[in-house]
Amino acid sequence: MKYRTSCTLIIPLQVWCSIRLPLFYERSYLRTELLLGGQRVHFIADTGSISFHAVGRCYFWDWCERYPYNCYDLSVDELRALENGTVTFKEFDKAMEAIRAMEGLVESTGTSGGFKTEMSLNVVVGALWKSGEGVWESGKARPEASLGLGLPRSGSNTFLEQLTKSGIIDDPVFTVRLPDTLAGYGEVTLGELEPKKPLERGVLVYFPVGVDILGVPKWSVMLSSISVRGNDQLNIDNFAIVDSGDPSISGPSEEVEKLISYVIKEANRFSGEIVRRREPGRYWLLCDDSKYLPDLDLKFTSEADSSHTLSIAGELLIKESPGLEDKPKCNLNIKEEPMSTWSLGMPLFRNRTIRFDAREGKIGLVVDQEKPSERS
Structure with a gap:
């Protein structure tokens, strides 16, 4: 060898x-x-x-x-x-x-x-x-x-x-x-939990991982809620899988439907009908209009029952559709799936560094803030 x-x-x-x-x-x-x-x-x-x-x-x-x-x-x-x-x-x-x-x-x-x-x-x-x-x-x-x-x-x-x-x-x-763009190259470093870099704004917090509905350990963290531009809030209170193999943010149909309705309301508030329905559970918009999509604020809960928030920029919530149109179309990258838990895929990973520790069973995320839990 x-x-x-x-x-x-x-x-x-x-x-x-x-x-x-x-x-x-x-x-x-x-x-x-x-x-x-x-x-x-x-x-x-x-x-x-x-x-x-x-x-x-x-x-x-x-x-x-x-x-x-x-x-x-x-x-x-x-x-x-x-x-x-x-x-x-x-x-x-x-x-x-x-x-x-x-x-x-x-x-x-x-x-x-x-x-x-x-x-x-x-x-x-x-x-x-x-x-x-x-x-x-x-x-x-x-x-x-x-x-x-x-x-x-x-x-x-x-x-x-x-x-x-x-x-x-x-x-x-x-x-x-x-990196933040799909055209750039990233890196996976095996055998090392990289220290927090000065460009990473916020605090590095390690969250304990959970298990799926069958009791199988997964790279998952306790997701308390998702809010849209700090306004409409969808309560989750369940483990969400941190899944680089999922191109989208996906979750149970009823909850995703609510979240998408919040996103559409905020986006359309600025410039008419920005997000349009393609088929049940699937939506699209002109790629140039992604600037109107609101940021998502994800709130996680740590071992100490403290809440921590990180944001996903609205412009990262799209996936370009194949085509030769003068005005390229993109799919809204939030999807309904026949599943009972949420999957935080590519939009979470972009422009971010995430640490995975199988020794301790923890995931390291750089979060925006730390404060006492407000969960009831």
């Missing part, structure tokens, strides 16, 4: 090692690049999942022809080994994927620190797509390669755990940093 790490001497006799991987926005998702068997693969950097898998090109020729970096060319030996493996099934949003386990040589491509080592991962060998009527259909699924950075569980052997066990990084912690 060979690997390189970037190590910093922080005090005499203590060395801090970390790996830096690039982050970029591609085809609606936040991705990073790794070499798998010497081939470049663009994996979704997903804090909402623990699955580490590539897509077998020979199983999805048409899809991989369109997006080659999403796929991996299996060797003859790897194909033979897969034939003897057990097929398991994983459900992702509207897809059901059949996967087989494999061992592969994984190498980082970051410029600061790196590694090269054999790792356990999965390969997608088949998939079904769930139609609007809830029927599973073959031939329509479009699986994505995924680098699961979700909170490790006992015996899960995640990507983060494998790096820690092999000594490539010292601790199962990492930091995600993104």
Whole structure:
């Protein structure tokens, strides 16, 4: 096993090692690049999942022809080994994927620190797509390669755990940093909780993580409420998943419907009808009109029962739609989903640095203020 790490001497006799991987926005998702068997693969950097898998090109020729970096060319030996493996099934949003386990040589491509080592991962060998009527259909699924950075569980052997066990990084912690624009590059630093930078306005607070409805630990924080430009407030009082694999802010239909109505009311107050309905639960606006969208103020609760607020700029609540119009259209990036909890996706991550600590089970967010809890 060979690997390189970037190590910093922080005090005499203590060395801090970390790996830096690039982050970029591609085809609606936040991705990073790794070499798998010497081939470049663009994996979704997903804090909402623990699955580490590539897509077998020979199983999805048409899809991989369109997006080659999403796929991996299996060797003859790897194909033979897969034939003897057990097929398991994983459900992702509207897809059901059949996967087989494999061992592969994984190498980082970051410029600061790196590694090269054999790792356990999965390969997608088949998939079904769930139609609007809830029927599973073959031939329509479009699986994505995924680098699961979700909170490790006992015996899960995640990507983060494998790096820690092999000594490539010292601790199962990492930091995600993104710029404000989708055109820029961010970075995930594995093995390090970066200290707060002077440009990060506010106070760095670590929040304890929670579990989902099945009792599975997730990178989630207690979300007390969401308010729109400090006015209309939607009470949540539930854990929300901090999910870099979700392109949107999404949540239960009834609550999202209320939040969107608050956003529309504030936006339309300035210049007529800014936000328009596309279909149930989906809304659009002219991209140039995103300046009228109100900021969202998210209030979180810490261990000490103190409330802390951070804001998401209204201009980050859009996702550009494909098209060649003179006036490009954007989707409002707040979505209704058949789920019981909220997911804080890409709009939360943009122009922000977020720390993930699996040792202590905490997420570090730079918040705007700290004051005694007003929750009843």
